[in-house]
Amino acid sequence: MGFLMLIGAYTNLFETAVSPFTTLGPLAIVLLISFVQEGVTDLRRHRADRLTNMYKCVVMYDAFAAQGLEKAETLLNGEDVVVENDSGIDTNSPRTTISYNICKRADIMVGNFVLVRNREMVPADMVLLASSVDGGSAYIETSSIDGETNLKLRTCPNYASAGSEYKVPKSETLEMATKRLTRLSVLGVPEGLPA
Numbered sequence: 001m002g003f004l005m006l007i008g009a010y011t012n013l014f015e016t017a018v019s020p021f022t023t024l025g026p027l028a029i030v031l032l033i034s035f036v037q038e039g040v041t042d043l044r045r046h047r048a049d050r051l052t053n054m055y056k057c058v059v060m061y062d063a064f065a066a067q068g069l070e071k072a073e074t075l076l077n078g079e080d081v082v083v084e085n086d087s088g089i090d091t092n093s094p095r096t097t098i099s100y101n102i103c104k105r106a107d108i109m110v111g112n113f114v115l116v117r118n119r120e121m122v123p124a125d126m127v128l129l130a131s132s133v134d135g136g137s138a139y140i141e142t143s144s145i146d147g148e149t150n151l152k153l154r155t156c157p158n159y160a161s162a163g164s165e166y167k168v169p170k171s172e173t174l175e176m177a178t179k180r181l182t183r184l185s186v187l188g189v190p191e192g193l194p195a
Contacts, residue, residue, distance in 0.1 A: 053106035057123045060113035060178065063097035072100040075115070081175055083182040098178055113181055115174075128154045130177035 058072045063080050071078055080099045100115060105123040108114060113129070116122055122140065131138045136156030143149045172180070 053104065055105050055121075055123070056102050057105050057108065057120075058100050058115040059103050059108065060115065060181070061099055061101050063099040066099050066101045069101040069103065072102050072115075075100045076174060081178045081182075083179045096182055098182055113185070128156050129181055130172065131156055132171065132174070132177075134171050 058075065061069065080097045083096045083098060085094050085096065108124050114123060114126060116126070121144075128136075128138055130136065138154050139151040140154055141149065141151055
């Protein structure tokens with residue numbers, strides 16, 4: 001509307017009795033207030049994201065690669081888990097040592113095994129691979145993502161259906177889950193597969 005008034009005021013196409021600034025002025029003020037409000041909201045969201053990314057979480061590492069990282073002393077009494085290489089893959093080392101270390105959420109990489117305990121916030125997009133609950137299941141709340149407050153059931157994959165003879169035990173300890181996940185992943189073969 002303001003642009004039509006500008007055309008009428010500064011050209012001979014048509015006559016207008018109202019100044020174009022009576023419409024463009026208030027419109028500009030409303031847009032300016034809207035832009036400032038969006039900028040403040042984005043700044044608050046950025047600060048909240050930065051704070052969330054600084055929270056600590058527990059990640060499973062090969063003990064050799066984790067040198068210099070802070071150990072999670074509350075897990076397994078701070079002891080490393082030694083996993084024997086009985087997968088049939090020919091490797092240079094007969095065993096792998098796994099440790100649980102503390103890192104910031106911002107330092108989580110694709111492929112990391114992250115330990116999430118009861119009532120903890122899930123620090124990233126994750127696939128549930130082990131759970132201390134019978135049947136390998138867990139209930140999660142997704143209210144911060146989609147606003148739904150009801151709990152959703154997630155279950156560990158059944159490796160037997162993928163062609164393996166392995167079945168997820170009815171319940172397993174942290175040490176058992178560590179050994180199982182190490183044998184299923186590249187952590188069990190840190191130097192890679194031989195050519």
